[in-house]
Amino acid sequence: MNRAKKHHPLVDTKKPNLLEETYPYSLPPLIRFKGPVVEYIDGKTVEFDFGAVKDRNILISDTTFRDGQQARPPYTIDQMVHIYDLMSRLGGPNGVIRQTEFFLYTKNDRETLERCRALGHEYPECTGWIRALKGDFRLVKEAGLKETGMLTSCSDYHIFHKLKFRSRAECMDTYCEVVEAAFEEGVRPRCHLEDLTRADIDGFVLPFVERLMEMSSQVPEELSAKIRLCDTMGFGISYPGAELPRSIPKLIYKLNQECGVPSDRLEWHGHNDFHKVHTNGGTAWLYGCDFVNTTLFGFGERTGNPPLESAIFEYIALKGDLCGINTMVITELADYMRSIGLPIPDNYPFVGRSFNTTRAGIHADGLRRDEQIYNIFDTEKLLARPPRVAITDKSGTDGVVHWVNEFFGLKGEDRINKIKIHKLARWVIDQYDEHGRLTAISDQELEAKVKELMPEYWAKYKGSQK
Amino acid sequence: MATVEERVKAVTAQVLKLDPNEIKLEDSFTADLGAESVQSIELVAMFEEEFGIEMEEDAALSVETVGKAVEFIAQVCKEQGVVTDDR
Numbered sequence: 001m002n003r004a005k006k007h008h009p010l011v012d013t014k015k016p017n018l019l020e021e022t023y024p025y026s027l028p029p030l031i032r033f034k035g036p037v038v039e040y041i042d043g044k045t046v047e048f049d050f051g052a053v054k055d056r057n058i059l060i061s062d063t064t065f066r067d068g069q070q071a072r073p074p075y076t077i078d079q080m081v082h083i084y085d086l087m088s089r090l091g092g093p094n095g096v097i098r099q100t101e102f103f104l105y106t107k108n109d110r111e112t113l114e115r116c117r118a119l120g121h122e123y124p125e126c127t128g129w130i131r132a133l134k135g136d137f138r139l140v141k142e143a144g145l146k147e148t149g150m151l152t153s154c155s156d157y158h159i160f161h162k163l164k165f166r167s168r169a170e171c172m173d174t175y176c177e178v179v180e181a182a183f184e185e186g187v188r189p190r191c192h193l194e195d196l197t198r199a200d201i202d203g204f205v206l207p208f209v210e211r212l213m214e215m216s217s218q219v220p221e222e223l224s225a226k227i228r229l230c231d232t233m234g235f236g237i238s239y240p241g242a243e244l245p246r247s248i249p250k251l252i253y254k255l256n257q258e259c260g261v262p263s264d265r266l267e268w269h270g271h272n273d274f275h276k277v278h279t280n281g282g283t284a285w286l287y288g289c290d291f292v293n294t295t296l297f298g299f300g301e302r303t304g305n306p307p308l309e310s311a312i313f314e315y316i317a318l319k320g321d322l323c324g325i326n327t328m329v330i331t332e333l334a335d336y337m338r339s340i341g342l343p344i345p346d347n348y349p350f351v352g353r354s355f356n357t358t359r360a361g362i363h364a365d366g367l368r369r370d371e372q373i374y375n376i377f378d379t380e381k382l383l384a385r386p387p388r389v390a391i392t393d394k395s396g397t398d399g400v401v402h403w404v405n406e407f408f409g410l411k412g413e414d415r416i417n418k419i420k421i422h423k424l425a426r427w428v429i430d431q432y433d434e435h436g437r438l439t440a441i442s443d444q445e446l447e448a449k450v451k452e453l454m455p456e457y458w459a460k461y462k463g464s465q466k
Numbered sequence: 467m468a469t470v471e472e473r474v475k476a477v478t479a480q481v482l483k484l485d486p487n488e489i490k491l492e493d494s495f496t497a498d499l500g501a502e503s504v505q506s507i508e509l510v511a512m513f514e515e516e517f518g519i520e521m522e523e524d525a526a527l528s529v530e531t532v533g534k535a536v537e538f539i540a541q542v543c544k545e546q547g548v549v550t551d552d553r
Contacts (some may be wrong), residue, residue, distance in 0.1 A: 277487050417523040422511040425504045 028377045031317045037286075039240050039249045050286045053318050058285045060311050061267060061293045062087065062100035065079060066129045066149075068295035069103075072342065077108060079340055081115045084297065088121040092324030095123030096315060097308070098291070101149055103199055104128045104139040113143055127190070132174070134181040147188040149228060150178060153193035154205050160194070168204050176211060181223075183219045188368040190226040192269070197235035198252065202242045209259045225266040227255060228293065234273030235302065238283035238405065248280055249289050262300065267291035272303035280316050281306035296333060297344060309333075309350050326434060327382040350383065358399075359440070365398035385393075391441040393432035395424045396462040404454075408461040417456065423453040470517075470543070470550050471536045478532060481505060491533035499532075511538055514537045519546050 008310040015291040023029050036047040064087070065080055077082070079084065086347045091097030102116075104108040117126055127146035129310070130136035140148045152175045153163060165171040175191070182189040191212060199205050209227060216224035220460040229251060244250050248268075255261045268284030268291065281292040300309035309330045316322055334344055334351035346354040356379050366373035371387050389395060389402040397418045404424065405415045427449055451458045468476070473493070479486035482499050495501040499512075501509065510526045513535070519542050529535045543550050 100550050395504055418507050419511050419514065419521070419523055419526070422504070422507045425507060 006420045009388065025079040025372055025379075026381065027087050027320070027322070028313045028317050028382075030320050032313075039175065039253070041250055044447075048287060049247070053286055054256070054320065056290065056442070057186055057264065058290050058292075058315065059098040060091070060315065061268070061291045061306065062097055062133075063122055063129075063293055063300070063305065064100065064103045064295045064308070066103055067269075070301045071299050073306065074108075074414050075167045075340075077112045077115060079118070080112045082336065084124070085119055085121070086329050086336065087124060087296070088119070089326055089334065090312070090329035091123055091328055092322075093122075094324040094417070095125075096312070096323055096325050099127050099131045099147075100124040101127045103238070104130060104136075104143055104145075110139075110143060110392055119231050124449075130217060132178045134178055137178075137187060140182075140187050141185050145187065146222070147190055147226070149184070149192050150189040151194055153194035154208065154209070155196060155199040156204075157196050167230055167295070172204070172208050172211065174216065175208065178399040179212060179215060179225060183215070183223055186223065186328040190228055190267070192228040192230050194230045195232040196229050197231045197246050198233065199245050200253070201254065205245075205356040206259060208288065209261060213260055224265065226267060226271050227261050229255070229284070229289065231268070231270045234271040234275065234276065236270060236280045238276065238280055248283045252284060252289050253409045256288045256341055257305050262445060264289050265290075267293055270448045271301065272298060272305065275394065276306065277306050278310045278314070281311060284316075285314075285318070297342070297348070298339060299342065307349075313350065319436055328384055331383050331385060338369045354388075354390060355391045356385060359390045359392050365396070391428055393429070393437075395428065397421070400425045400428055404450060404457075407443075407450065408457065410461070421458070424449055427453065468551065470540050473516055474513065474532060474536050477516050477529055478509065478535075481512055489532055491531065491536065493532050494530050495532070496530070511531075517543055517548055517550070518534050520542055533553060 018170050019029075035198060037050055039046050039048065042248055065075070066081065069075060072263065087100065102113045104113070112127055124295075125147075126210045128143060128145045130138045130140060130148055130150055132150045132152055136150075153159065156168075159165050159168060159171045163171065179191065193199070193205060193209075196205065212225045212227070221352070224340055225332050235246050236248050236251075238248050240249060242250075244254075252266065256263060266289040268281055270280045270284075270293075277298065281294070286293055292306060292311055294308035294311045295305040296308045298304040298310075310449060312325055312330065316325060316327075330350060338344060341355040344352055346352045349355055352459045356375055358374055374386040384407065389399045390404060391399055395403075401416065401418045405411075408430060410415070410416060424446075428441060431441065451462075475486045475489045475497065478484065478489055478495070478499065482501055482505060484499065493499050495506065495509065496523070499535065506527060510521060510523075513526075514521055517539055521542055522540075525540070529538050542548075
């Protein structure tokens, strides 16, 4: 058995320590840092100050209408305009959701862009997305956009096997010609380093980005190239010590500190093939990438992208403040998306129908005593979604009484106690014990039973309703 | 008029589907008489109805034995001015 190395005496108290500096409840739990983080890069110790993120101008960018649409049937123009409008309200006046990108190839693409811009919102700024073809800049120019993303795939999988270049030099020259064309058209290029986490970093990526920075130094600042780090297959790793090309810390360090790409021109674009997408985005912010690229509810190619709404809560947690964000719009967006046929799983964080619904009676008892025990933050205040209890055979009388009080909207001293709901609790138990039911009981069924078994309460609290 | 004890045993027997003659004052509602969670609630509700009283939820549910329930209910009846045959 290991001998204890340090003694930890009990700090006895009669007053609970609820750690409210981290768990304010009125906000999502805050992410607080203490001391530097160390990464070994090329044999050197490099320190990162994560705490500085509070004062950095980190931002969210969006690709719901580009990558997000590659995972589903196309949105109609009206749907996209409405989503854009809601997204603008969500990001707030400080433009936390700073940009969103649009396809430019079809008449519908261009009409969507025009109608979104006609709304007159300052944010999200509209940007384009094109192939790395000189001719495509005509579309950007005609649309009057100041910035466009362009594919500059950087792994040898793409360079040789997809794009069929004969050499890396030929590939780099071709990309740089297109970047030059963007500069000439007065359009800022955002170079999407596709398949970065499977690329030869020293052999291609860094030389290419160095050349981009050299070219950018010859043009006005507002045209200088941005770099999007595309983790196309979701291979990126957040752990300190991981090797290139999968290491997010090392990738960002090399582009930021060795190639000199400023943080405000670095953007992370992830995919969720290994369930790492949200944390990888947050990691990119912390190591020096100012932009994290997202899609609403994570919808995107294959397994999707960093969910925009999760990035919003990560942002608030890192900043310790709402920063003008209107989180209530997240619920509106989810309702709207459901209404147009986008499936959102019931257990999906923040917006799924059951994301803050407990089924266990013991948890329902905790909710009854103090909702903070089993609710992640004030979900009613931030998302218009109070914590709920779903009724099954595991709910117990605590679950049933919580459901009844929530249904009648009763709080504090007005709450009905367990004794008064005994007939309803009995009916619930009998559904399973006597009738062999295997499914949860719906709200509609419970409402009908409350009316039947608790008529005096129904008359008191729902009397004006039929 | 039946005593508090007789009435408590009668309600207990009815809710838990037992013979009232087999219920003893020292019996635990859960360990000896097999009351499950919802039946504990039903017992308290039925006692309230039988005696015409209102009991504090946590206090009532913390009563463990039949004898303690008799004492507790008698006390509540007294506090709420409900006449029983045990005066």
